[in-house]
Amino acid sequence: MSATRSARERVHDEVTGEILAVAKAHLAREGAAGLSLRSIARELEIAPSALYRYFDSRDALLSALIIGAYGSLADEAERSSQAAYAGGGDTMARWVAVPLTMRAWALAHPHEWSLIFGSPVPGYQAPQETIAPYIRLAQALVRPIVDAHQDGTLRPAPVRSGADEPLAAALQPVTEGLLPGLPTNAVAQSMLAFAALIGAISLELFGHFHNTVLAPELLFAETVAQLAASTGVCPSRGDPPG
Amino acid sequence: MSATRSARERVHDEVTGEILAVAKAHLAREGAAGLSLRSIARELEIAPSALYRYFDSRDALLSALIIGAYGSLADEAERSSQAAYAGGGDTMARWVAVPLTMRAWALAHPHEWSLIFGSPVPGYQAPQETIAPYIRLAQALVRPIVDAHQDGTLRPAPVRSGADEPLAAALQPVTEGLLPGLPTNAVAQSMLAFAALIGAISLELFGHFHNTVLAPELLFAETVAQLAASTGVCPSRGDPPG
DNA sequence: TGTACATCAGTGAACGCGCGTTCACTGATGTAC
DNA sequence: TGTACATCAGTGAACGCGCGTTCACTGATGTAC
Numbered sequence: 048m049s050a051t052r053s054a055r056e057r058v059h060d061e062v063t064g065e066i067l068a069v070a071k072a073h074l075a076r077e078g079a080a081g082l083s084l085r086s087i088a089r090e091l092e093i094a095p096s097a098l099y100r101y102f103d104s105r106d107a108l109l110s111a112l113i114i115g116a117y118g119s120l121a122d123e124a125e126r127s128s129q130a131a132y133a134g135g136g137d138t139m140a141r142w143v144a145v146p147l148t149m150r151a152w153a154l155a156h157p158h159e160w161s162l163i164f165g166s167p168v169p170g171y172q173a174p175q176e177t178i179a180p181y182i183r184l185a186q187a188l189v190r191p192i193v194d195a196h197q198d199g200t201l202r203p204a205p206v207r208s209g210a211d212e213p214l215a216a217a218l219q220p221v222t223e224g225l226l227p228g229l230p231t232n233a234v235a236q237s238m239l240a241f242a243a244l245i246g247a248i249s250l251e252l253f254g255h256f257h258n259t260v261l262a263p264e265l266l267f268a269e270t271v272a273q274l275a276a277s278t279g280v281c282p283s284r285g286d287p288p289g
Numbered sequence: 290m291s292a293t294r295s296a297r298e299r300v301h302d303e304v305t306g307e308i309l310a311v312a313k314a315h316l317a318r319e320g321a322a323g324l325s326l327r328s329i330a331r332e333l334e335i336a337p338s339a340l341y342r343y344f345d346s347r348d349a350l351l352s353a354l355i356i357g358a359y360g361s362l363a364d365e366a367e368r369s370s371q372a373a374y375a376g377g378g379d380t381m382a383r384w385v386a387v388p389l390t391m392r393a394w395a396l397a398h399p400h401e402w403s404l405i406f407g408s409p410v411p412g413y414q415a416p417q418e419t420i421a422p423y424i425r426l427a428q429a430l431v432r433p434i435v436d437a438h439q440d441g442t443l444r445p446a447p448v449r450s451g452a453d454e455p456l457a458a459a460l461q462p463v464t465e466g467l468l469p470g471l472p473t474n475a476v477a478q479s480m481l482a483f484a485a486l487i488g489a490i491s492l493e494l495f496g497h498f499h500n501t502v503l504a505p506e507l508l509f510a511e512t513v514a515q516l517a518a519s520t521g522v523c524p525s526r527g528d529p530p531g
Numbered sequence: 532t533g534t535a536c537a538t539c540a541g542t543g544a545a546c547g548c549g550c551g552t553t554c555a556c557t558g559a560t561g562t563a564c
Numbered sequence: 565t566g567t568a569c570a571t572c573a574g575t576g577a578a579c580g581c582g583c584g585t586t587c588a589c590t591g592a593t594g595t596a597c
Contacts, residue, residue: 055561055572062573078411080322085550096552097574105551158408165408166400167495169320204446204518214511217504235511238502239485242512246488247481253409260480262459269456269477270484276446277519297539297594304540327583338585339541347584 063101065091070112074158079168082109110174116159121180121187123152128187138200139272139281142191146244146271149184150264153248160252164245185225188244189237195280196229203233203279233279240274305343307333312354316400321410324351352416358401363422363429365394370429380442381514381523384433388486388513391426392506395490402494406487427467430486431479437522438471445475445521475521482516 069087084105088095102108124145131144153160167173195201215222215231222234229237247270250256251263260266275281311329326347330337344350366387373386395402409415437443457464457473464476471479489512492498493505502508517523 059573078408081411083550084552094575095550096554096576099552100573158411161408164491164495164497166320166403169323169400173496204515211511213504214507217502217507220501220503232511232515235508236515238508239489239512239515242488242492243481243485244488245492246484246486249406249491250484250487253406254415255406259462260459261462262455265456265459266477266480269453269474270481273446273474273478273481273519277515301540325583326585336542337583338543338587341585342540 059101066098066101066108067111067115070108071115071159074112074162075156078158079109079162082112084108106171109168109171112159113162114174114176114180116156116162117177117180117184119156119159120149120152120163121183123148124184124187128190132190138191138195139275141194142275142280143268143271145184145188146267146274149188149244150248150251150267153252157252160248164249165253182224185241188241189225191280192229192233192237192278193226196226196233201229201233201279202282203230203236204277205232236278240278243270243274301343308340308343308350309353309357312350313357313401316354316404317398320400321351321404324354326350348413351410351413354401355404356416356418356422358398358404359419359422359426361398361401362391362394362405363425365390366426366429370432374432380433380437381517383436384517384522385510385513387426387430388509388516391430391486392490392493392509395494399494402490406491407495424466427483430483431467433522434471434475434479434520435468438468438475443471443475443521444524445472445478446519447474478520482520485512485516 066087069090070082073087073090074082082105084098085095088098098108102111127144127148128141131141134140192201211231214235218231218234218238221238222229222231226234226237247267251260251267256263256266308329311332312324315324315329315332324347326340327337330340340350344353369386369390370383373383376382434443453473456477460473460476460480463480464471464473468476468479489509493502493509498505498508
C-alpha cells in the first residue's frame with residue numbers, strides 16, 4: 048500500500064528529475080528566455096502535453112529551476128565553509144572559502160547565476176522558497192565575521208562616527224537575522240563585501256572584463272583579500288610597521 | 290542639393306528617433322526579451338515592414354538601444370562629475386557625485402541598466418560602439434582617485450606587500466588606460482569599488498533588498514563613503530585619534 | 532518653369548515558425564473486495 | 565488468486581497566438597536637364 052504507492056511516486060520523482068536535468072541543459076544553452084516546454088519534450092521524445100503531469104505550467108518549471116539554483120549554490124557554499132572550518136586553516140582561509148566557491152559555482156553554472164543575480168525575468172515573481180537558501184548562503188559567507196566579532200578580534204574600518212540611527216534602522220533586518228550584535232558600520236561593511244563579490248563575479252561572467260582584466264581569478268583573489276581587511280575579519284597583511 | 294538631401298535625411302532621423310522612443314518605452318514595460326518589431330509598429334500605426342527602412346533587423350534595433358543606454362549613462366556621469374568639480378565642493382563631494390548619479394540613473398531606467406549590467410541576451414554579441422561610453426563612465430568615476438594620486442594624497446589601504454607581478458600584468462590594460470601610474474593595489478581597490486557599486490545598485494534594482502535593506506539609499510551612501518576610505522581618496526572620518 | 536526619371540517611404544499580404552495550453556482519448560498500473 | 569474499478573501517464577490533434585522577415589506594389593518626394 049504505502050510501499051506500492053511510493054513506487055509510483057518514485058517513478059514520478061525520477062521523471063521529474065529527468066525533466067529538470069534537460070531543462071537545465073537547455074537553460075545553459077539558450078538562457079531563461081529561450082526555455083520552452085516543447086523543446087524539452089522534443090528532447091525527451093515525449094508529447095509536450097505529457098509535461099503537464101509534472102509541472103503546471105512553464106512558469107512552474109522555471110520556478111523549480113530557480114529554487115534548484117539557489118539550493119545548489121547554498122549547498123556548495125555551506126559545504127566549502129564547513130570544509131574550511133574542519134580543515135584547521137587560519138581565519139583568512141575560512142574567509143576566502145565561500146567567495147571562491149561562489150565564483151567557481153558561477154563559472155560552472157553561468158545561466159543559473161543569471162537566474163539568481165541577473166536581471167529578473169519580467170512579469171515573473173520570484174518564489175518564496177528562495178529565501179531560505181539565500182539566507183544559508185549569506186550565513187556561510189559571514190560566519191567568519193560573526194566569529195571574529197565574538198572573539199573580539201573584529202576590526203572594521205570605521206567610517207561613520209555616530210549619529211547614524213536611520214542607517215541602523217534600515218539595516219535592522221540584516222543585523223538581527225545575520226549579524227546579531229554587530230555595530231552598524233560593520234554590518235554595512237559586510238553588505239559592501241557581499242555587493243562587491245556579486246558585482247565582481249557578475250562583471251566577469253557577463254563579459255565586462257574582456258580585454259580589460261586579463262586574469263580575473265587574480266583580481267578576484269585580491270578583492271577577497273581586500274574585503275577581509277575592510278570588513279575587519281583579518282588584519283591587513285601589508286600594514287606599515289609602527 | 291546638399292540642403293534638400295539633408296531634408297530627407299532629417300525626416301529619416303526624426304522617425305528613427307520616434308521608433309527608438311517607442312522601443313525604449315516597450316523595453317521599460319516588457320524587458321529586452323519582449324521587445325518586438327510588430328508591437329512597435331502597432332503603436333506607431335505603421336506596417337511592420339516599414340521599420341526595415343530604419344533598422345536592418347530586430348537585433349540592429351536592440352543594438353541601437355544598448356548603445357543609447359551606454360551613451361545616456363556616460364553622459365549623466367560626466368555631467369555630474371563636471372558639476373561637482375565646478376561646484377567647488379571638497380574631495381568627498383567629487384567622489385560621491387558619479388556613484389549617486391549612477392544609482393539615480395539606474396532607478397530611472399531599470400531596463401536600460403539591465404541591458405548594460407544585467408545578464409547578457411543569449412546569442413547576442415555586444416556592439417563595439419559600447420566601449421567608448423564605458424570608458425567615459427569609468428573615467429568620470431575614477432577622476433578623484435587619479436587627482437588624489439597626482440596630489441600625493443592618495444592613501445589606499447595596503448593589502449599585498451609586494452611580489453604581485455602577475456596581478457599587475459593582469460590589470461595592465463586598466464592601469465594604462467584609466468589609472469596611469471597608480472600602484473597595483475590602488476588599481477585593484479578601484480576595481481573593487483566599481484564592482485561594489487555595480488553590485489549594490491544591481492542588488493537593489495533586481496529586488497534583493499526587499500524586506501532586507503529598508504532604506505537602500507542610506508546603505509548606498511554609506512557604501513560610497515566606505516569606498517572613499519578604502520580607495521584612499523578621502524581620509525576616513527571616524528578614525529580613532531592618535 | 533516644366534518634364535522625365537530615380538529614389539525613397541510606406542503598404543498589405545504572405546511565408547514559415549515555435550510557442551503554451553487544452554482536450555478527449557488509450558492503455559497500463561495499482562486498489563479493493 | 566481473480567475480477568471490477570479507479571488512478572495515473574502519456575498520446576496526438578487542435579486552439580489561437582505573435583513573431584521576424586520577404587516581396588511586389590503604390591505614391592510621394594527629390595533630381596537633372
